[in-house]
Amino acid sequence: MTTIDMPGLRRQAVSVTRKMAASLPGLRQMAEEKGLKIHHLGAGYPHPEVTDPRGFLTHQQAYFEHLAGNEGLNDADAVPEYLRESYSYTDTLGPRSVRETFARAYGNDWRIQLDADRMVPTVGATGGINLVCSMFERPGTPVAYITDAPTYAGFLARSALCHHARVFSVEMDDEGPLVDVFVSQIRAAREAGYEVPLYYTVPDGHNPAGFSFSQSRREQILAAARAERILIVEDAPYVYINYTSGAQRTRPFFAMAPEQTVHLFTGSKIGFPGPRVGFLYSEAKLAIAGGVEVDLTEFAVTEASADMLFQNPAALYGFEALLHRPGEEGGFAERGTFWELAEGKLAVYREMRQIMLEGLERGLGAWPEHFGWTHPDAGFFTVFTFRDGSVRTDEAFTNDLVTNYGVVAIPMYDFYPEDARDRDANAGFDQLRLSFCFSESAGEDRRRDLTEAVDAFCAAVREMFELTRE
Numbered sequence: 001m002t003t004i005d006m007p008g009l010r011r012q013a014v015s016v017t018r019k020m021a022a023s024l025p026g027l028r029q030m031a032e033e034k035g036l037k038i039h040h041l042g043a044g045y046p047h048p049e050v051t052d053p054r055g056f057l058t059h060q061q062a063y064f065e066h067l068a069g070n071e072g073l074n075d076a077d078a079v080p081e082y083l084r085e086s087y088s089y090t091d092t093l094g095p096r097s098v099r100e101t102f103a104r105a106y107g108n109d110w111r112i113q114l115d116a117d118r119m120v121p122t123v124g125a126t127g128g129i130n131l132v133c134s135m136f137e138r139p140g141t142p143v144a145y146i147t148d149a150p151t152y153a154g155f156l157a158r159s160a161l162c163h164h165a166r167v168f169s170v171e172m173d174d175e176g177p178l179v180d181v182f183v184s185q186i187r188a189a190r191e192a193g194y195e196v197p198l199y200y201t202v203p204d205g206h207n208p209a210g211f212s213f214s215q216s217r218r219e220q221i222l223a224a225a226r227a228e229r230i231l232i233v234e235d236a237p238y239v240y241i242n243y244t245s246g247a248q249r250t251r252p253f254f255a256m257a258p259e260q261t262v263h264l265f266t267g268s269k270i271g272f273p274g275p276r277v278g279f280l281y282s283e284a285k286l287a288i289a290g291g292v293e294v295d296l297t298e299f300a301v302t303e304a305s306a307d308m309l310f311q312n313p314a315a316l317y318g319f320e321a322l323l324h325r326p327g328e329e330g331g332f333a334e335r336g337t338f339w340e341l342a343e344g345k346l347a348v349y350r351e352m353r354q355i356m357l358e359g360l361e362r363g364l365g366a367w368p369e370h371f372g373w374t375h376p377d378a379g380f381f382t383v384f385t386f387r388d389g390s391v392r393t394d395e396a397f398t399n400d401l402v403t404n405y406g407v408v409a410i411p412m413y414d415f416y417p418e419d420a421r422d423r424d425a426n427a428g429f430d431q432l433r434l435s436f437c438f439s440e441s442a443g444e445d446r447r448r449d450l451t452e453a454v455d456a457f458c459a460a461v462r463e464m465f466e467l468t469r470e
């Protein structure tokens with residue numbers, strides 16, 4: 001056996017969500033041996049009821065036949081364009097029609113003119129995070145990322161891959177990141193010798209923080225980012241999993257300032273995760289070596305072409321199909337909006353959110369001095385806080401929740417970047433992330449399962465605190 005000497009490599013950290021997934025079968029068995037039902041409040045997956053691919057595949061097939069029909073091919077052996085391109089090497093930007101259809105619908109929804117030539121396909125939002133980090137890590141010089149405390153585990157995992165990247169995090173209140181800390185962290189990073197290209201965040205339906213930033217905090221953060229000359233990388237999986245009405249809806253950063261933002265769209269929540277469709281969009285410019293000014297898009301395309309060459313074109317055409325509905329007189333019409341698609345998902349998620357919030361209120365609302373939870377305007381999660389400092393939501397705690405009560409929930413501490421835990425060793429140890437997006441059942445059974453899950457969680461907490469209801 002040969003062992004390769006790689007002393008430059010460091011041991012990689014394993015996230016708490018991955019550890020939880022690995023230990024779950026054992027914990028589950030222990031719970032089941034006690035006759036406990038397993039309650040899912042941990043998984044952040046789209047609900048199976050709104051991601052059944054069968055209806056989509058029928059729709060996609062009809063749309064593809066429509067595309068082929070439109071070409072009016074005389075030769076029966078001729079391969080239609082969508083099919084030829086779906087299985088060929090394509091440009092890194094992928095089929096133009098997909099980007100144009102996307103740009104019209106997304107631009108229409110957020111009241112901004114989008115340039116289809118700036119839409120860089122990515123492998124989901126995960127691919128977008130990777131692309132933007134890679135671009136700024138390429139020179140090999142120390143680079144600092146500003147992000148929230150807590151922040152998305154996938155961003156922490158990606159930034160940890162780079163040995164010369166360091167995270168500087170910013171605590172939040174219930175409106176978003178604290179602006180003075182945001183500015184002081186950028187400056188601290190610069191003073192420590194880091195270039196600071198970006199602030200990574202999830203302003204709508206924050207994962208894991210379980211809330212959306214207020215409009216005024218967005219404006220303050222944007223003004224600070226402008227003044228400090230850093231980009232806002234806006235990860236936006238939940239902009240359409242949105243529980244507010246049009247008038248109250250906050251604006252994503254890219255719609256307020258496309259020249260200051262790198263927006264990461266993903267099809268995973270509004271469509272399906274499997275096809276891994278995503279787009280990076282930015283109108284930012286970068287001042288690079290030699291005093292030259294370049295479009296960020298140009299950099300991103302070069303990086304993407306060397307990285308994945310091109311995204312799966314068949315998946316992109318499938319996404320174009322999603323953005324069309326069957327026309328009234330045959331054929332297909334462009335939807336021109338994502339809200340129509342969102343509504344199909346929201347019918348389920350809205351209900352699930354309500355079951356979660358009502359269940360918490362019913363089970364634990366009598367003790368606001370002990371417990372609190374977020375009321376998310378978007379996304380899949382609420383964050384539950386134990387207010388009196390009497391419990392520590394570490395791994396042992398969440399393991400006990402599974403084995404003694406059958407309840408799967410995710411501890412929050414691991415979502416806090418290292419520097420946040422250095423500032424406060426207890427950061428996140430009083431919180432749990434509860435997700436209301438997933439169950440293994442559909443329809444009435446889904447409602448019942450989530451109701452039982454929240455009730456089981458509340459009963460477990462009451463038992464731990466020896467609280468009894470009147």
Ligand SMILES: Cc1ncc(COP(=O)(O)O)c(C=O)c1O
Nearest residue numbers: 124125126152202207235266268
């Ligand atoms: C904030 C955030 N970013 C990115 C992702 C991953 O998205 P994708 O499936 O598009 O890679 C998720 C998924 O849960 C997420 O919550």
